[in-house]
Amino acid sequence: MVQRVLIVGAGFSGAVIARELAGAGVAVTVADARPHVAGNCHTERCAETGVMVHVYGPHIFHTDDAGVWDYVTRFGTFRPYVNRVKATVGGRVYALPVNLHTINQIFGLALRPDEARAFIAARAQAPAHGGEPANFEEQALAMVGPEIYAAFFRGYTAKQWGCDPRDLPASILKRLPLRFDYDDNYFFHRFQGMPEAGYTALVAAILECPGITLDLGRHVTPAGARAGGWDHVVWTGPLDAWFGHDLGRLAYRTLDFERFTHDGDWQGCAVMNHPDADVPYTRIAEHRHFAPWERPAGSVVVREYSRAAGPGDIPYYPVRLAGEQALLARYMDRARAETGVSFVGRLGTYRYLDMDVTIREALDAAQSLISARSTGAAPPAFLAGGL
Ligand code: UDP
DSSP: OOOEEEEEOOSHHHHHHHHHHHHTTOEEEEEESSSSSSGGGOEEEOTTTOOEEETTSOOOEEESOHHHHHHHHHHSOEEOOOOOOEEEETTEEEESSSOHHHHHHHHTOOOOHHHHHHHHHHHOOOOTTSSSOOSHHHHHHHHHHHHHIIIIIIHHHHHHHSSOGGGSOGGGGGGSOOOSSSOOOSOOOSEEEEETTOHHHHHHHHHOSTTEEEEETOOOOHHHHHHTOOSEEEEOSOHHHHTTTTTOOOOEEEEEEEEEEEESOSSSSSEEEOOOTTSSOSEEEEGGGGSTTTOOSEEEEEEEEEEEOOTTSOOOEEOOOHHHHHHHHHHHHHHHTOSSEEEOHHHHTTOOOOHHHHHHHHHHHHHHHHHHHHHTOOOOSBOSTTO
16 A cells, blocks of 8 residues: 655656645655755746746746646646747847748748748648658758748757757657747647746645655655655656666756846847857747736846756756667666656656646646555556556
8 A cells, every 4th residue: 555655856747746645645755856846947036136037947838738727727826928939040030930920021021821821832842752751850841941941940959959950850840830820929728827926836835735745955866765665656857867877878958058137128028049050059038028027127138058968967858869769768668667666757758748748647647646556556667648
């Protein structure tokens, strides 16, 4: 019978599972090496300007999952927030994601939707091999043609992922919309918003519950977790870290942030992408615009640089090229042979997960742990469907 559970990691995955398990009468300890909850979603006020800063990079909440939206709005007030990103290319500013405005701007035209559709269709290039687009570049060329690919995607993607876009899966581009109207909302989702008090307060509210013990600033090693006498461990850290990286390291991109303050509005929007290959950063975030209702006088501006993560760096984006897929499969086989531990979340399952998907999977994972508890079955290593 699972009565005492250790959850390693106090991000969304760990917090949601903890809350659900505690609600079912399980005693849960949530440990995190960092001194704060919320993982990479952590927000903190800048002491100098009072601006709420997304410390590990911008997070915008968006979902089509009404259950997830109901869940998060139970724990904090959300303010309406629409993500409108701009891009500076060759010294000019364009609208993103690629929409009718972008198309008309880049080609110097005034096309209407049907005309733009036909115009882009005439430029789009199907892969020479005759099949479906097999990589990021083929997907982009088939979707938008060479001009838009070169302006907005090629340089940005090479910087963001540190490799040739031909080596990346087509699925990365499928995250981005292409629109033939003037809608410049970065997301399609029905529910979008920003937690009024920041993500850290939101996650803290999820964790605020009898039955949950929070142990911040504690680095739990796999050996420590195994030896702790827990009925079950939920590991939200990197999957390969559980095995001491003994088959090799799963590759991640990490981010370097170059931060400065400014008196007043610095760039006029929350996110300005810089796709040009000769600009070393990928984007600049101005955090006051993530909380437009606060209207602070000062500003916190952050340039974002992407590079390969070394052993001591914070892992952000799982790379998942062919080599990593093979290594991942070997680690997943090892994980399935373990007992007493389940792997969840972005790091635990080595996937590029948005917050809403993370929360949905954490809710499902908790249900699966609760039902395993009631039947006495051993919880599986991977609790999310499809893994
Ligand atoms: N991307 C791009 N140009 C842009 C924005 C995005 O080429 O101006 C590509 C890039 O490869 C990126 C992917 O699209 O990794 C997904 O973009 P998204 O904005 O979803 O990235 P995130 O916000 O998760 O970093």
